Amino acid sequence: MAPRYVMYSVYLLPVIIVLTVKGEAATLRTCEPIRVELCWGLGYNVTGMPNLVGHEIQGDADFTLQTFSPLIQYGCSAQLHFFLCSVYVPMCTEKVASPIGPCRRLCESVRARCYPVLQGFGFPWPAALNCSKFPVENNHEHMCMEGPGEVGVGQRTGLVPSDAATPAVSRIPSVPRTSSVAPCSRYVRHNRYVYVNRTRRCNPLCDADVLFESPDKYLAEVWLSVWAGLCFISSLIAVLTFLVDSGGGQARFRYPERPLAFLALCYNLASVGWGVRAAAGRTAVACSPDTQNPSRLLLSQDGHINANCAVVFLLLYYFGTAAAVWWVVLTMSWFMAAALRWTHERIQQHSSLFHLAGWGLPATQTIAVLVLQDVDADELTGACYVGNQDSKSLLMFVLAPQFLYLVLGASLLLVGFLALFRRRPRPVKITTAAGRRDGKADKLEMVTVRLGVFGVLYTVPTTCVVASLFYEYWSRDEWLMVSSVPRYQPRPSLWIFLLRLFMSLVVGVTAAVWVWSPKTLRAWRRLFYRLGPYKQPPVKCHPIQYYAPPPQTLSSHQRSQHGHKPHRKHRKHGSETTV
CATH class of the missing domain: 1.20.1070.10 (Rhodopsin 7-helix transmembrane proteins)
Incomplete structure (x- = not known):
């Protein structure tokens, strides 16, 4: 299956040829990669500034889109995500001077489902999203995108019905709003998560930079x-x-x-x-x-x-x-x-x-x-x-x-x-x-x-x-x-x-x-x-002999100091007895 951007280039080719044959001079438009994470994976990867509401840089568009996150999480419309991105981060091609935004039918479909929700919370419908500003239909004069259609009205595949007499550019599909994406939209970088049916939890991708770069x-x-x-x-x-x-x-x-x-x-x-x-x-x-x-x-x-x-x-x-x-x-x-x-x-x-x-x-x-x-x-x-x-x-x-x-x-x-x-x-x-x-x-x-x-x-x-x-x-x-x-x-x-x-x-x-x-x-x-290889030499032990000095060598003074009593001689029957 060819990548989506190749398919969209094929869809745009007839319209671009018509413009070229008629000799209409189109002002070249500078396109840049989409840096708004909320709008990644919607079927196109380049945009141009200023957008349809006058933002000059993508940072301002990203800031405004974040204010709609609670409404996206509420799920009032399956096309709300695609509609907001097509307004604030519109599709861009260097062959067309103006940005390619949503068609009026897409805006009215989203407004019919989400405006009652905003009224319930006391908020009006934003003036920047006035549906009368968008083209009625897609043609060679005013190119626009009709969106994926609402789930449950025959558009579960993400494409408009086959009887819609519009060029193929209006069939740009968005990320299917199924259980694999919608439950993870509450995360800041929801596009880096995958909803796992086995655990019913959002699991980050292996190489995704969620909290750290x-x-x-x-x-x-x-x-x-x-x-x-x-x-x-x-x-x-x-x-x-x-x-x-x-x-x-x-x-x-x-x-x-x-x-x-x-x-x-x-x-x-x-x-x-x-x-x-x-x-x-x-x-x-x-x-x-x-x-x-x-x-x-x-x-x-x-x-x-x-x-x-x-x-x-x-x-x-x-x-x-x-x-x-x-x-x-x-x-x-x-x-x-x-x-x-x-x-x-x-x-x-x-x-x-x-x-x-x-x-x-x-x-x-x-x-x-x-x-x-x-x-x-x-x-x-x-x-x-x-x-x-x-x-x-x-x-x-x-x-x-x-x-x-x-x-x-x-x-x-x-x-x-x-x-x-x-x-x-x-x-x-x-x-x-x-x-x-x-x-x-x-x-x-x-x-x-x-x-x-x-x-x-x-x-x-x-x-x-x-x-x-x-x-x-x-x-x-x-x-x-x-x-x-x-x-x-x-x-x-x-x-x-x-x-x-x-x-x-x-x-x-x-x-x-x-x-x-x-x-x-x-x-x-x-x-x-x-x-180790070198063993400690054994220690040779020699017996030590102590010899007591003979008593004859001690003087009388030394014997008194060592506690020796003086010898007394007794003569008995002509013999000498030493005590």
């Missing part, structure tokens, strides 16, 4: 790749450090420090999810074929996902949620050590409950998302998550849980710090035989302070992530839907989304800092000597 997406991908790579390296070092220090039989990182290991593991695997997204590519992860038209790709929505999308979702959502839960476990164990003064052994007794919460709660949330089929793709990053296209899912599965975990962890930190300030416990003084103080109490206090600082620093990026999620939840409908004030159509701030990506990975980037110490360096050195 192509440069924004490229910047986000580079930004995300850098921080995800740093997060992977740093968190991997932290996890390996925990494993190395645990290989000697007694783990150096015990409760309340132990949850740091699982927190680093969660960030490491979440960064792997971003790596899978970058390796597979945006289209392979975020896009799925349309069931109604397999040659067309749509942004994944409502669980209609592919294998790559499922893997990315599981890594990002499960381990991202698990990181939040393990942070709460970390604050809980810190509270037990700092405020309740529990020992490592006593906290260790509750480790099974910690693992049940740390891995069980994220698993429950992930299963719920999969059962409800709320997995969808993000337009900016091309990654699969939940709530990217549905505000209710964003609130239920992302914003509310993250906010709950943040409040719970921050409360434990606050109560723990208050307990430390009110009651500073005296360190237990344990002295050795040499008279030196044991440092176990000081070490426990130092660990408690370090974990408290880490908990506070973790709270800052988590708060930023929750705030950005609330920003998206609160403003998404305003970004997507047609605004009641056409001059002010809000748009999302790219830097807020980039800040969210950074804050969601910064804890993993700094994970290696919290496990670094001289003991860590010695542990890695021992591992290097054990696994």
Whole structure:
């Protein structure tokens, strides 16, 4: 089937030939591509200014057309969309001096159906759309377009009846006002959506720029790749450090420090999810074929996902949620050590409950998302998550849980710090035989302070992530839907989304800092000597013999200082007895 503009050129050819044969000098007209999104896909792609109401630029026409969006959404006439565009963005050809607008029959048909609706709301019929201004019929003197006809009056195909004695230019079809377009007209860029009968929702096209432009997406991908790579390296070092220090039989990182290991593991695997997204590519992860038209790709929505999308979702959502839960476990164990003064052994007794919460709660949330089929793709990053296209899912599965975990962890930190300030416990003084103080109490206090600082620093990026999620939840409908004030159509701030990506990975980037110490360096050195080509030489041990000095060498003064009693000699029966 030939493209529509080719068909329209064929339709216009007889009229242009007539004008040329008669010798009528036609003033050349400059045509330009249509930049008004509301009028894309109507059968012609070029227009000329000024239009039929005197607008000099397309921006003014676009502003005026936006005021008719509520009336278009109401659906009073199936030809209203085409009629408005033919007036404000008329068809243009360089062979015809005047713009080609609507015929009077089209205007009267739309007015008969939509004027009662305007009267009901107290609005008059616009003077700029006075039907007497338009040609009565299409001919070689006054060219006009009759429109697609009203649905239900025999024009379901978008063409005028065959008995209409008009040239073919009046048969310019518009976008069929069927269920695949009309339900999506409430969106600002409705021409970039497809109505899916299976889900009864408007699904954006895979490569459509709905909220963000192509440069924004490229910047986000580079930004995300850098921080995800740093997060992977740093968190991997932290996890390996925990494993190395645990290989000697007694783990150096015990409760309340132990949850740091699982927190680093969660960030490491979440960064792997971003790596899978970058390796597979945006289209392979975020896009799925349309069931109604397999040659067309749509942004994944409502669980209609592919294998790559499922893997990315599981890594990002499960381990991202698990990181939040393990942070709460970390604050809980810190509270037990700092405020309740529990020992490592006593906290260790509750480790099974910690693992049940740390891995069980994220698993429950992930299963719920999969059962409800709320997995969808993000337009900016091309990654699969939940709530990217549905505000209710964003609130239920992302914003509310993250906010709950943040409040719970921050409360434990606050109560723990208050307990430390009110009651500073005296360190237990344990002295050795040499008279030196044991440092176990000081070490426990130092660990408690370090974990408290880490908990506070973790709270800052988590708060930023929750705030950005609330920003998206609160403003998404305003970004997507047609605004009641056409001059002010809000748009999302790219830097807020980039800040969210950074804050969601910064804890993993700094994970290696919290496990670094001289003991860590010695542990890695021992591992290097054990696994490397150069083994550490064995240490030779020699027995040490201690010899007591003979008593004869000590003077009487020295013997008195060492507590030795002087020897007394007794003679008995001629023999000498030494005592």
